[in-house]
Structure formats: structure tokens, C-alpha cells
Amino acid sequence: MLATSTSTIPVGDAWVHEVKWDGMRVLVDVAEGVLRLYSRTERDVTVAFPELQGLADEYPDLLLDGEIVVLRGGVPSFGALAERFHVTQARRAAHLAEQSPATLMLFDLLRLYGVDLTGRPWRERRATLERLDLNGARWQTPPTYADGEALHAATKEQGLEGIVSKRVDSPYLPGQRSTAWLKSPHRRTVSVVVGGWRPESTGTVRNRLGAVLVGLPSPGGLRFLGRVGSGLAGKAGQRLLEDLAPLHADTSPFLTDVPREDALGAQWVHPVLVVDVESLGLSSQGRLRQPAYKGVRDDLRPDDVDDQAEGE
Structure with a gap:
């Protein structure tokens, strides 16, 4: 329950x-x-x-x-x-x-x-x-x-x-x-679903995780909530990339086109992995404000995630 x-x-x-x-x-x-x-x-x-x-x-x-x-x-x-x-x-x-x-x-x-x-x-x-x-x-x-x-x-x-x-x-x-x-x-922590990831834009290692693109489940796909890069340095990012690698998808799982500045270099994944993100709530455009990655929620499935971001 x-x-x-x-x-x-x-x-x-x-x-x-x-x-x-x-x-x-x-x-x-x-x-x-x-x-x-x-x-x-x-x-x-x-x-x-x-x-x-x-x-x-x-x-x-x-x-x-x-x-x-x-x-x-x-x-x-x-x-x-x-x-x-x-x-x-x-x-x-x-x-x-x-x-x-x-x-x-x-x-x-x-x-x-x-x-x-x-x-x-x-x-x-x-x-x-x-x-x-x-x-x-x-x-x-x-x-x-x-x-x-x-x-x-x-x-x-x-x-x-x-x-x-x-x-x-x-x-x-x-x-x-x-x-x-x-x-x-109290804390503005929400569970969201990963729909894609981007490699780091600096350095020479192209397979290092730089950010994930996240959303909330809606009929037909994910409602885009933004790009999360903070909190992914070091082992946290490495572990998450290992979880995402076998989930590769050819097309975006998001309901609408992801903004160019977020989609640049994105690798799409099947929307099955749930993660926790801490933020300052939503902007007027419906994007997470200053989001930071906290961890994978192995105990949750996408259909367990409710629209927690609303009203934050």
C-alpha cells in the first residue's frame, strides 16, 4: 500500500x-x-x-x-x-x-x-x-x-x-x-524515471556520465522534467552508467521534443530505471530547479512513481 x-x-x-x-x-x-x-x-x-x-x-x-x-x-x-x-x-x-x-x-x-x-x-x-x-x-x-x-x-x-x-x-x-x-x-526529494543520459562535455573520456534526462510517467511516455548533472561525479556516476548501458533505446521516451540544449549528445534509454532527485521544486516551465542526483531506487518501478513534483 x-x-x-x-x-x-x-x-x-x-x-x-x-x-x-x-x-x-x-x-x-x-x-x-x-x-x-x-x-x-x-x-x-x-x-x-x-x-x-x-x-x-x-x-x-x-x-x-x-x-x-x-x-x-x-x-x-x-x-x-x-x-x-x-x-x-x-x-x-x-x-x-x-x-x-x-x-x-x-x-x-x-x-x-x-x-x-x-x-x-x-x-x-x-x-x-x-x-x-x-x-x-x-x-x-x-x-x-x-x-x-x-x-x-x-x-x-x-x-x-x-x-x-x-x-x-x-x-x-x-x-x-x-x-x-x-x-x-520536508525535503524536496522526488522519484523520477531516467529517459536518457549525456556524456561529459569536457575531457577525453567519452563514456563518462555527465548528466541524466529525467521525467515523470504519463500516458504514452515521460513528461520531461529536465537534466540532472549534480551528484554524478566519481563512483556514483560510474554505477549509474553501468545500470543504464543495457537499457539503450533508439528513440526518445519523452512525450515532447527535449530542448536542444538538453538533448545535445543524448543517449536514449528505455524508461524503466527510477532514481531519487533533490531539487528546489519546479520552475514556471515545469523543470526541476537546481536538481541533484541522490541514488537509484531499486525498490520502485516506474508505475510506483506518482506526480510528486507538483506543488513542490
């Missing part, structure tokens, strides 16, 4: 509010004492996070929804977490778990002892989750709050991403984006 962006924090007893974590959304499936972790793209990421295996010892059968974060100074660091997305070797994962241990923030319970709880209201699922007392060294069940405006102000002061507001009577709708969950982020 996915949250819808909002600029207004709901009030009243029908709503409850939680911290919005800057991490990787996962489903945690424990069956017969074996734990598996699945990303939003249904990719099995169990091997990447060995420090969470102990959760399988808590209960023999349950399905949980949560967010994996890597904390730096008590604040989630998406950059530190991104280093672990692609890990498929157990030895490498174990090393990273020691260097940058992850924490699993649990916020919903979808199955317990074989009983499907998704049709029950949030308040019942949450009460059952709290009775499980899932609070360990590497996982926790963060509290909820009645005052959304106060939580929003507190999370801004603490440098957290924002809040999520949830209707207490809402069922869990797997894979659906719902207005029963509303997200109110």
Missing part, C-alpha cells in the same frame, strides 16, 4: 501520524521460521541484510510491512543504504552489515499465524503489531502520534524526511496508492 502526496496534514481522531523514513520499503515474510525480504519491485533482497535474520526467531509465521534504514547520527542516510541495494554475495553483505548496520522500522502487520489481516482496519492491525513487541537491536516498532502538525514540526527540526498520516479505519490495499495514507515530506 502506497501513500499519496499532500500539502495539508489531516487532523482529527480519524487519523494517526508516523515518522516518514528515508529508506527502502520491504515486506518481511516469516514462514516456518525462515525470513525473506522483498522490495517494492518484488525482488528478494534477503541476502543483502543478514543482520535482520534474527527476526525469524521472534514468531514462526507473520508478514510485516516496514522500511529499512541506515542511520548516521540518528538520522537515516539514503546514500549509506544505497551501497547495500545491489549486494548479492553473503560475505560482502556480512561485511557491510558490520560497517553500516541497517535498522528495520516496522509499521504494519499483514499476516499472523496464517491469518490474513489486510482486510481489517489499521487500528486493529496496529494493536496486534504492538502486542508482538517487535523491538530488538536491529528492528523496532516506532510509535504513532495523534498530533500530526506537531510531529511534522518535530521531524523537520530533527532533520527527518517528514510524516505519513493514516486513517485508522483503513484496510491494507496491497500494491495500491491510496488517499487513506498521506505523505508530507
Whole structure:
């Protein structure tokens, strides 16, 4: 179940509010004492996070929804977490778990002892989750709050991403984006889809990534949001180019012609890779203002990306 962006924090007893974590959304499936972790793209990421295996010892059968974060100074660091997305070797994962241990923030319970709880209201699922007392060294069940405006102000002061507001009577709708969950982020970070890339315009290395061309999914293609070059220096750009190389396409995936100054030397790609970009919102021309690349979102597909850039 996915949250819808909002600029207004709901009030009243029908709503409850939680911290919005800057991490990787996962489903945690424990069956017969074996734990598996699945990303939003249904990719099995169990091997990447060995420090969470102990959760399988808590209960023999349950399905949980949560967010994996890597904390730096008590604040989630998406950059530190991104280093672990692609890990498929157990030895490498174990090393990273020691260097940058992850924490699993649990916020919903979808199955317990074989009983499907998704049709029950949030308040019942949450009460059952709290009775499980899932609070360990590497996982926790963060509290909820009645005052959304106060939580929003507190999370801004603490440098957290924002809040999520949830209707207490809402069922869990797997894979659906719902207005029963509303997200109110502080930082202007949006998930966008890459439709092309440009090599560096200086130097002698032509296959070095200089910028990516990004957009938002619309019927028939991508709505162009601009060119992102900041944040792509060094290893970040190299890794992204490795992801883009096999996605080569002969034609542009954008709905309209990309401006000449952005399209010059562009290599088009199939619009399947989602990345996070931080910006100052949109210009009057509908372009991202001063965008900076943050990282690949392996946990998202293009159809998971909503029109977050609006109203920023």
C-alpha cells in the first residue's frame, strides 16, 4: 500500500501520524521460521541484510510491512543504504552489515499465524503489531502520534524526511496508492524515471556520465522534467552508467521534443530505471530547479512513481 502526496496534514481522531523514513520499503515474510525480504519491485533482497535474520526467531509465521534504514547520527542516510541495494554475495553483505548496520522500522502487520489481516482496519492491525513487541537491536516498532502538525514540526527540526498520516479505519490495499495514507515530506526529494543520459562535455573520456534526462510517467511516455548533472561525479556516476548501458533505446521516451540544449549528445534509454532527485521544486516551465542526483531506487518501478513534483 502506497501513500499519496499532500500539502495539508489531516487532523482529527480519524487519523494517526508516523515518522516518514528515508529508506527502502520491504515486506518481511516469516514462514516456518525462515525470513525473506522483498522490495517494492518484488525482488528478494534477503541476502543483502543478514543482520535482520534474527527476526525469524521472534514468531514462526507473520508478514510485516516496514522500511529499512541506515542511520548516521540518528538520522537515516539514503546514500549509506544505497551501497547495500545491489549486494548479492553473503560475505560482502556480512561485511557491510558490520560497517553500516541497517535498522528495520516496522509499521504494519499483514499476516499472523496464517491469518490474513489486510482486510481489517489499521487500528486493529496496529494493536496486534504492538502486542508482538517487535523491538530488538536491529528492528523496532516506532510509535504513532495523534498530533500530526506537531510531529511534522518535530521531524523537520530533527532533520527527518517528514510524516505519513493514516486513517485508522483503513484496510491494507496491497500494491495500491491510496488517499487513506498521506505523505508530507520536508525535503524536496522526488522519484523520477531516467529517459536518457549525456556524456561529459569536457575531457577525453567519452563514456563518462555527465548528466541524466529525467521525467515523470504519463500516458504514452515521460513528461520531461529536465537534466540532472549534480551528484554524478566519481563512483556514483560510474554505477549509474553501468545500470543504464543495457537499457539503450533508439528513440526518445519523452512525450515532447527535449530542448536542444538538453538533448545535445543524448543517449536514449528505455524508461524503466527510477532514481531519487533533490531539487528546489519546479520552475514556471515545469523543470526541476537546481536538481541533484541522490541514488537509484531499486525498490520502485516506474508505475510506483506518482506526480510528486507538483506543488513542490
